Amino acid sequence: xxxxHVEISTTDEKNLVAVVIADSDDAAFKYAQTLAKRxxxxxxxxxxxxxxxxxxxxxxxGYVFQTLE
Amino acid sequence: xxxxxxxxWESDKSKxxxxxxxxxxxxxxxxxxxxxxxASQGYSAFSEEDLVFFKWAGVYEQKPKGEGHFMMxxxxxxxxxxxxxxxALAAISRDYGRNVVDxxxxxxxxxxxxxxxxxxxxxxxxxxxxxxxxxxxxxxxRTIVGNPLSGIDPHELIDTAPLVEQLxxxxxLNPEFDNLPRKYKISISGNIYNTGHAEINDxxxxxxxxxxxxxxxxxxxxxxxxGLSAKPYLAKQLGxxxxxxxxxxxxxxxxxIFRDNGYRQKRHQARLKFLMADWGPEKFTExxxxxxxxxxxxxxxxxxxxxxxxxxxxxxxxxxxxNYVGLLLPVGRLTAEDFAELADLTDRYGSGSVRTTNxxxxxxxxxxxxxxxxxxxEPLLQRLTPFPRTFVGYAVSCTGNEYCNLAIVETKARMLxxxxxxxxxxxxxxxxxxxxxxxxxxxxxxxIADIGxxxxxxxxxSGTVDAFDFFxxxxxxxxxxxxxxxxxxVKADRVAPVIAQLLELYKKERLAEEKFHQFARRxxxxxxxEYFSDVIASVSAS
Ligand code: SF4
Numbered sequence: 001x002x003x004x005h006v007e008i009s010t011t012d013e014k015n016l017v018a019v020v021i022a023d024s025d026d027a028a029f030k031y032a033q034t035l036a037k038r039x040x041x042x043x044x045x046x047x048x049x050x051x052x053x054x055x056x057x058x059x060x061x062g063y064v065f066q067t068l069e
Numbered sequence: 070x071x072x073x074x075x076x077x078w079e080s081d082k083s084k085x086x087x088x089x090x091x092x093x094x095x096x097x098x099x100x101x102x103x104x105x106x107x108a109s110q111g112y113s114a115f116s117e118e119d120l121v122f123f124k125w126a127g128v129y130e131q132k133p134k135g136e137g138h139f140m141m142x143x144x145x146x147x148x149x150x151x152x153x154x155x156x157a158l159a160a161i162s163r164d165y166g167r168n169v170v171d172x173x174x175x176x177x178x179x180x181x182x183x184x185x186x187x188x189x190x191x192x193x194x195x196x197x198x199x200x201x202x203x204x205x206x207x208x209x210x211r212t213i214v215g216n217p218l219s220g221i222d223p224h225e226l227i228d229t230a231p232l233v234e235q236l237x238x239x240x241x242l243n244p245e246f247d248n249l250p251r252k253y254k255i256s257i258s259g260n261i262y263n264t265g266h267a268e269i270n271d272x273x274x275x276x277x278x279x280x281x282x283x284x285x286x287x288x289x290x291x292x293x294x295x296g297l298s299a300k301p302y303l304a305k306q307l308g309x310x311x312x313x314x315x316x317x318x319x320x321x322x323x324x325x326i327f328r329d330n331g332y333r334q335k336r337h338q339a340r341l342k343f344l345m346a347d348w349g350p351e352k353f354t355e356x357x358x359x360x361x362x363x364x365x366x367x368x369x370x371x372x373x374x375x376x377x378x379x380x381x382x383x384x385x386x387x388x389x390x391x392n393y394v395g396l397l398l399p400v401g402r403l404t405a406e407d408f409a410e411l412a413d414l415t416d417r418y419g420s421g422s423v424r425t426t427n428x429x430x431x432x433x434x435x436x437x438x439x440x441x442x443x444x445x446x447e448p449l450l451q452r453l454t455p456f457p458r459t460f461v462g463y464a465v466s467c468t469g470n471e472y473c474n475l476a477i478v479e480t481k482a483r484m485l486x487x488x489x490x491x492x493x494x495x496x497x498x499x500x501x502x503x504x505x506x507x508x509x510x511x512x513x514x515x516x517i518a519d520i521g522x523x524x525x526x527x528x529x530x531s532g533t534v535d536a537f538d539f540f541x542x543x544x545x546x547x548x549x550x551x552x553x554x555x556x557x558x559v560k561a562d563r564v565a566p567v568i569a570q571l572l573e574l575y576k577k578e579r580l581a582e583e584k585f586h587q588f589a590r591r592x593x594x595x596x597x598x599e600y601f602s603d604v605i606a607s608v609s610a611s
Contacts, residue, residue, distance in 0.1 A: 025477075025526055025533075029528045029533075047529070048527060048528065048529050049527070049528045050525050050526065050527045050528070050536065050558065051477055051525060051526040052477070052509070052525050053475075053477070053508055053509050054475060054477065054508070055475070056474075056475075059087050060086055060087065060335060060336065
């Protein structure tokens, strides 16, 4: 099982980052897109999703992102 | 632990990660015996925790995890091998590793496809020729990187081979250092072109001189706290001058400081670079001198440039009598048969020595003038050529998704095909260093490349494709700086033409003698970004 870092862009030009647990790249895309649509763009389509990184799912693993000032 | 005293980091267990707590109760190197005892029972004889500690024996599970195949890294101190050792390595690859031999960016050799059953025999065969996979991975001092030309190098101020040997002896299987907070990389080189890639090691020694008691002495300056991976740092120089006889004492002290003061709470912040970032070089120097006693202050830095670890071609050795021949291994890979043949060639034409470089290539040293022509005519040298074309000759790649569990994309074959395409389509007289990595961990040292390429996987309505982020302008040496990322991702099949376009800009606007990384820094990332954005818009549309 891996912890995936996925970037998503939508047709309304939103750029999102999803972090999902999945056991394959295909599943990671699916979960990330579902989460993004549910949370941010229910009426918009996903234009592109990109897997940037995956890490083993272990205690203490994670990603750090800088917030906008 | 043999040492019954409490270790400094044990006093506050709240500052230890879960894995650090496990490391308190388990001697990492004991895995070697465990493997020897249980290997014949197969993969299932090992617990998940055992498999994590396999690294201390130099063994990693390869992709796909859980199927019982392993990668093994073998330490090649200073990159110096005898022909006997080379043959032994080739035979291991042939018998157990599906004929694959990889040379790494730290001069080590890697095998793939090994099973647990094969490990004891491989350990034995390595030991018989004085080689070890032990401590090639794990939270320990890794193989010592050295100048692959030591002893024969017209550009070295001091032969560092004996020092590599002393360091190797001091650190290998030394229980004092079998539990560091994280991996720990040492390099030492007397070459004035930074062949040891000093700035990206945890501890590095580079050539320096100082007048002591009226006499000019050759020694070293010391760099601490460099490292790549997702958060790269360049090492910082300490304020000391180190004579050759003090190298081991200094290395011992720096390593103890890391062991006892390094961070153990979060594994991704445990490398020595994070301690150095907090302490700074002055405090680090002060702590080191407190621990090991006084040393002369810094002398004169004698590093004069950076050759990126490349030695391809035929070159005169120190003394002008013999030659070394630097061969290109495309993206660092060769077959067991070819490796064994290199051993035969060095016996026949040279002095029975093969050397590995941190640009993932091979050197055959000590070739007399009269044997050069016949060596160069050997069929193997038509494939592993000393005279590679511009791009293939300077292309580096990490392992990628063929064997690596964390890779997002394939890298080795792709890097080779991109470099080959560029050689066929771009005329360029200056080498441009291309490095490709399959994820942000940077095993292929993307950050120091002229053009770095980092893979990702993109899904659109029309399907899933591999894509790459571009980074430009990295180098080590006196103008060391990591490269800068360009915005915009390029689909894998467009990477070569986009590089070609970037090189058109370079060819048009470069100054005389200007290398790509110098050009990228002079014109600046915004200028290159503007051009790059136009290029990717046009290649995506085409
Ligand atoms: S850089 Fe990433 S993909 Fe490449 S070998 Fe390292 S961990 Fe694997």
